[in-house]
Amino acid sequence: MSRNLVSNLIQAIRNGAYHTALKNLERQGYRTVTVLPAQKLDEIVSKAIELTLKEYGLPLDPEAVRGLSNDAKVAFVKLVRERDSLRETNEALERERVSLARNENHLRAEIEQAQRLLSEQQQHGLPEAPVEPSGFEEKLRDAALARVEETLRRLGRSADPKVVSEIGGLSNEIASIAGRLLDNANSENLETARRRHEERVNLLERRIKKLQTSLGETEAMLQKLQKANTEEKGVASVYREPQGLSQADDRFEQKRHLLAEIFKLNVELRQIIEEQDSSGSASTKS
Amino acid sequence: MSTETKTTAMPAATDEKKGVLYLGMDLGTSRTSIAASNGTRETVLSVVGYPKDIVSRKLLQRDVLFGDEAMRKRLSLNFYRPLEKGVIKFSEDGNQADAAEAKHNLKAAADLVRHAISLARPSKDELIYAVIGCPAQGSIRNKRAIIDAARDVVDSVMICSEPFAVAYGLDRLDDVLVIDIGAGTTDLCRMHGTMPEDSDQITIPMAGDYIDQQLAELLRARCSGASFTINMVKEIKERYSFVGEAADPVTVELPVNGKPTRFEITKEIRQACRSIIQPIVDALGKLVATFDPEFQSVLKNNVLLGGGGSQIRGLAVAIEQDMQARFGEGRVMQADEPIYGGANGALKIAHDMPPEFWEQLR
Numbered sequence: 275m276s277r278n279l280v281s282n283l284i285q286a287i288r289n290g291a292y293h294t295a296l297k298n299l300e301r302q303g304y305r306t307v308t309v310l311p312a313q314k315l316d317e318i319v320s321k322a323i324e325l326t327l328k329e330y331g332l333p334l335d336p337e338a339v340r341g342l343s344n345d346a347k348v349a350f351v352k353l354v355r356e357r358d359s360l361r362e363t364n365e366a367l368e369r370e371r372v373s374l375a376r377n378e379n380h381l382r383a384e385i386e387q388a389q390r391l392l393s394e395q396q397q398h399g400l401p402e403a404p405v406e407p408s409g410f411e412e413k414l415r416d417a418a419l420a421r422v423e424e425t426l427r428r429l430g431r432s433a434d435p436k437v438v439s440e441i442g443g444l445s446n447e448i449a450s451i452a453g454r455l456l457d458n459a460n461s462e463n464l465e466t467a468r469r470r471h472e473e474r475v476n477l478l479e480r481r482i483k484k485l486q487t488s489l490g491e492t493e494a495m496l497q498k499l500q501k502a503n504t505e506e507k508g509v510a511s512v513y514r515e516p517q518g519l520s521q522a523d524d525r526f527e528q529k530r531h532l533l534a535e536i537f538k539l540n541v542e543l544r545q546i547i548e549e550q551d552s553s554g555s556a557s558t559k560s
Numbered sequence: 561m562s563t564e565t566k567t568t569a570m571p572a573a574t575d576e577k578k579g580v581l582y583l584g585m586d587l588g589t590s591r592t593s594i595a596a597s598n599g600t601r602e603t604v605l606s607v608v609g610y611p612k613d614i615v616s617r618k619l620l621q622r623d624v625l626f627g628d629e630a631m632r633k634r635l636s637l638n639f640y641r642p643l644e645k646g647v648i649k650f651s652e653d654g655n656q657a658d659a660a661e662a663k664h665n666l667k668a669a670a671d672l673v674r675h676a677i678s679l680a681r682p683s684k685d686e687l688i689y690a691v692i693g694c695p696a697q698g699s700i701r702n703k704r705a706i707i708d709a710a711r712d713v714v715d716s717v718m719i720c721s722e723p724f725a726v727a728y729g730l731d732r733l734d735d736v737l738v739i740d741i742g743a744g745t746t747d748l749c750r751m752h753g754t755m756p757e758d759s760d761q762i763t764i765p766m767a768g769d770y771i772d773q774q775l776a777e778l779l780r781a782r783c784s785g786a787s788f789t790i791n792m793v794k795e796i797k798e799r800y801s802f803v804g805e806a807a808d809p810v811t812v813e814l815p816v817n818g819k820p821t822r823f824e825i826t827k828e829i830r831q832a833c834r835s836i837i838q839p840i841v842d843a844l845g846k847l848v849a850t851f852d853p854e855f856q857s858v859l860k861n862n863v864l865l866g867g868g869g870s871q872i873r874g875l876a877v878a879i880e881q882d883m884q885a886r887f888g889e890g891r892v893m894q895a896d897e898p899i900y901g902g903a904n905g906a907l908k909i910a911h912d913m914p915p916e917f918w919e920q921l922r
Contacts, residue, residue, distance in 0.1 A: 508598070528753060
């Protein structure tokens, strides 16, 4: 086994292990501890390969066994590391999920607020044209005429019918110009108000659309993440096929008997359950 | 469990299988631990929570929470600790008044079993064969609930006695006495080369929860005015438990009228933890006394201490001293991995079980 492989193996095991003081172990009542030097792992893996090959009647030349042995050690290191890295990935995915979920809630709240504002705007509707007071022009004309007549009276020119007639025409004209000016001002104001209203509605609609797109994307990402979580490949078992008690086991016969006992008890348990089920369904029918 | 989940977890029999995952589980009152043949070993508090209402459901973003997370958020949850004294709560009796509660606990236990299996992160294309350790005295209803829950997500499942699994895992099958200290019960099992029978096993209720109750009472007397919950007591015990001589005085901070106040509780911790020694040695004595006299000495000198409760500092030595004082001799060995002892043993049983047995129970 190369030096590099040994150090990788030691490092991987150290990362997966936890530290405790000898004093703590002593307090827990331990008097002795089993020590497995890291270098010994090398021998154990090699021995395991050798025994397995022997057990399956596959004698290989020492070089092939060494190669197989190194492959097994590399796989061992990978498995130890894979577990750590899977855990880290899972934690990162979980953090991401929480943050996306938070963002999703935030977006929903924003959409809700924007929709409320939009609905308020729509309820108010477009501003209506201001209603011109009835007989505005006539009133203006009468007011102007009265004022001019009063001025003429003060100047002593009120008796001149020509002047009075001129003044009357002028008052009509002034009233008509003032009316037009007011109409223009009103329609300009109305136009501005309408434009602002439409702009606000457009802005809210665009904001809602944007937020909804954002929400859709967040939901898709969340779904993807949840799917990734549920579709996690998992950690592969070290066994490719069913095992069973090894005939090389020192207590093969004794263990075989005990395992058969456990199996028998479980079969009996299933029979009782099935009987209970069938008697239960029979009583339901009756 | 929905059919959908079942389909995802269990490929059809005609599918080409790419591997076999063996899984051992120790379904305990306090913790549920799993060990699998892909190198995964996980443990989770045996607690399950379901959001109380639509608001908490939206906040928690999950339909069900487990372990530490459920514990932390228990105020927003309908919270269940589905196992008590080693079995599913209320599953043992047919009391109508408890029927609804039993139904909830059965569901919570089933969800917990499924969650524990998922912690093994099995590949989709693998056959999953699981052995679940449960108390030998558990009722048919109790065992059935466990089997039903597991069958949805594994290809084949078997139940076995917990202390037997511990002994099998450590290859200690002859003349050994296994003490498995859990949260709800302490199981003692005499192994003599064959499958232990009822007469080989004693279960006593003096275990982790019992120590918590004792400690709570002692703290109420010692820490005047302090307010605390049983969960806080449990945390204190798990952090400071010991039965021998204390290396340092144990001081804890508990609120008195809302103000954190320090209390020295060394004596109380020791006293509460020691409360299980005598009942355990009594039970041990019964199993030894009824054993073949020629092998009693061997049995006394082969006591194996396991389970989460065996982590109390100095417990093995204390039991040994008590045995020596009462029976003239005794030697107690501590199992290497108390939390995973049952799961490791169950995994070993799963691995050794002949493939045809698994097939017959599918």
